[in-house]
Amino acid sequence: MRVGLDVGGTKTDAVAVDAAGTITGRVRLATGWGPDGVVQTVVDAVEALVAAGVERGGIQSVGVGMPGQVHPGSSHVLHAVNLGIADLDLAAATAPRLGVPVSVENDVKAAALGADALRGGAGGTMAFLNLGTGVAAGIVSDGTLWTGAHGTAGEVGHIAVDPHGPICTCGQRGCVEALSGGAAIARRWGRPAPLPVLDMLDAADRADPHAQALRADLMIGVSAAVRILVLTADVDVVVIGGGLSGLGDRLMDGVRAELEASAAASEFMRSLHLPGRVQLLPAGSPAAALGAALVGAARERDTRETVFHG
Amino acid sequence: MRVGLDVGGTKTDAVAVDAAGTITGRVRLATGWGPDGVVQTVVDAVEALVAAGVERGGIQSVGVGMPGQVHPGSSHVLHAVNLGIADLDLAAATAPRLGVPVSVENDVKAAALGADALRGGAGGTMAFLNLGTGVAAGIVSDGTLWTGAHGTAGEVGHIAVDPHGPICTCGQRGCVEALSGGAAIARRWGRPAPLPVLDMLDAADRADPHAQALRADLMIGVSAAVRILVLTADVDVVVIGGGLSGLGDRLMDGVRAELEASAAASEFMRSLHLPGRVQLLPAGSPAAALGAALVGAARERDTRETVFHG
Incomplete structure (x- = not known):
């Protein structure tokens, strides 16, 4: 089970996606402000999915789509002005609290992946x-x-x-x-x-x-x-x-x-x-959240391959 | 040894490239007109490389960069108006005479590959x-x-x-x-x-x-x-x-x-x-011919993999 979040300026969309790519859970919540607020939103969104029936132990990764600049392969979010974030390593701030790998991608890039999957x-x-x-x-x-x-x-x-x-x-x-x-x-x-x-x-x-x-x-x-x-x-x-x-x-x-x-x-x-x-894109499609889940899955796979072959 | 040709409107540039990517032979000749003229130019260019010291038996593939439209994966050249070609399957027309696989790419695309290699x-x-x-x-x-x-x-x-x-x-x-x-x-x-x-x-x-x-x-x-x-x-x-x-x-x-x-x-x-x-691009760089040789090598590898795994 992969979790994907789309952290928007006012709302955060969260989905759980199974190995076949099917969305098995979806919740929405308000987005907090500033680094602390956004970190708390990420943790709360995962909790809300669990409360909605997603099995906590089955979550293998969390991917987060965010406005702002995310350098390829990094989990630093830069210049997400609408969220009150100048520079935040979101993975470092949330992975220890979630107990699973967290990866971050720009929300438009994540939505591109999600839109492709939705096709x-x-x-x-x-x-x-x-x-x-x-x-x-x-x-x-x-x-x-x-x-x-x-x-x-x-x-x-x-x-x-x-x-x-x-x-x-x-x-x-x-x-x-x-x-x-x-x-x-x-x-x-x-x-x-x-x-x-x-x-x-x-x-x-x-x-x-x-x-x-x-x-x-x-x-x-x-x-x-x-x-x-x-x-x-x-x-x-x-x-x-x-x-x-x-x-x-x-x-x-x-x-x-x-x-x-x-x-x-x-x-x-x-x-x-x-x-x-x-x-x-069909109205209401959770493209960015779905894409963020896929980013999380792909990054985890890359890391595993690095460990095995590197 | 791979051979790459850049068939231009007036001149054709031909190089031989070894396994390390080093250019080991280079000749230039005038380009013929129309389908027959271009086919003859391709054959003549390979002969000219052999005459210049490239070992005939060592040539594994010939790649050709051409103006005009070349659909990805195809060897059909379309609308190469400056060469008098409307539609020509250049590989079908030259491979039997050359005795090695021939692949074709648009000349600008080939030059892009060559310019990358030259870097x-x-x-x-x-x-x-x-x-x-x-x-x-x-x-x-x-x-x-x-x-x-x-x-x-x-x-x-x-x-x-x-x-x-x-x-x-x-x-x-x-x-x-x-x-x-x-x-x-x-x-x-x-x-x-x-x-x-x-x-x-x-x-x-x-x-x-x-x-x-x-x-x-x-x-x-x-x-x-x-x-x-x-x-x-x-x-x-x-x-x-x-x-x-x-x-x-x-x-x-x-x-x-x-x-x-x-x-x-x-x-x-x-x-x-x-x-x-x-x-x-440094003046006189044979980017398109070098890139065409690389296209030829890559296509041959793909074909081999298809045969082995398909």
Whole structure:
């Protein structure tokens, strides 16, 4: 039994996964604040799974997906500002209390692994494009996460695709995230609303010109990210998840229309059949928690192999 | 002994590589036209290596790098227009005459493998960015080529990075190739010259405003490709080769200056240290031919394993 956690800014999702990859238990709880709060959340989440019927002695590993930067192979979480964490070795802080190996991965990377598993382990090469507060992607090939050299693989959100586009929080102009990130859209929309992107889309439907421009930018940015992922990594499928994926068809129809419009004059782009290669992560899928469980299982296996062969 | 060929539009480069990866023989000859001409060139190139002292009986495989589309795992070359080839199974046409297995790879992908080997097999993740008539890249991770799902991995030349940029031959606007490809620059420069890109750079040095704009575009496009490769695949190093790499420091100084200027306002981009991660393939390096020899060796090994285990 592997446990996977998705530690988000407000909620933590926890799943238990059996050897066949089936989710056998799932709980949600509020996320604590700061290093101590997050460590306690991890311990509490495992306890909550046990209370929900997962056998404590059967847990072999805990994998944690977290916002922020996690260097490949390390369990240090850096710059998880939404959780009040500057630098935390999460495995060192929680493994002694849990009594099992703990591994950590960036939440988008974990969700990429989980989204791939949720496709039934179809194999091949896929990307998970997370449209949330920010925009980032993870690339999975034959069930393995593409880690890259320095932990920036999949950072398509900060690729500039319009020299005259809006300024991004990263300092560049016309980044994918400046066009399509939830925080950037909310900032540019400027009207107070509980769900600013939805408010903007509703206004665009009422022919508000500012909203229509922002809606167009949203679709242009997502389409650019899809093209970049297909033309750089040649992924077969781009699965879209994250908070904005809750927009469902309103997002997907717009993205597919933009992909078609931008390919209209290009036989080469049309030959890629991009509109058919974009998929939405089913609502409520615990992709990041499931992926975190898989990261935990893989890391434990690597460690065992090192011990046996090294 | 492995033989590798780089079949270019005018010349074919051929190398023999021993088991340690050392180049032990090298010849160049003119490339023939059309399917028959290219098949004859492949046979002639191997004969020329033998004439130059390579032992015929010691040749275990021949790998061929070719322009055009080569589907992963196939030996069909499609759309190699500069060679007059629409569709050719090069292995079927040459292996019976050569008496050894023949494998085929796109020339830029082969050059990526070769450029990685020329770095001393440093491992890690690198990209080879080919700046020639067109622009394309190959990505190598731990000595293995990233093939992707449909053979379009590394096609960064047709990622649009400026919605107001020049029209690309692919039909899109503002592609990397429309800014930085040799053919696109020659077309936009419009002045007859044996080396139009060099002529344009010389005119830019004399403060010709049209040339200065084209020079700026060249550097902007290459910088965009570097950012895309680093932020999508997280390659450690981008090695620049192809015809335009002959511009040497005039190219590299401009690219590094543009990478620095575009990162000036972005702490995130500065943290990536991109100017230091761009390298020039040493002039005259037989990267594509060497890589083709490595492709041949790898394919032969795969086939043997299939026979033994399958």
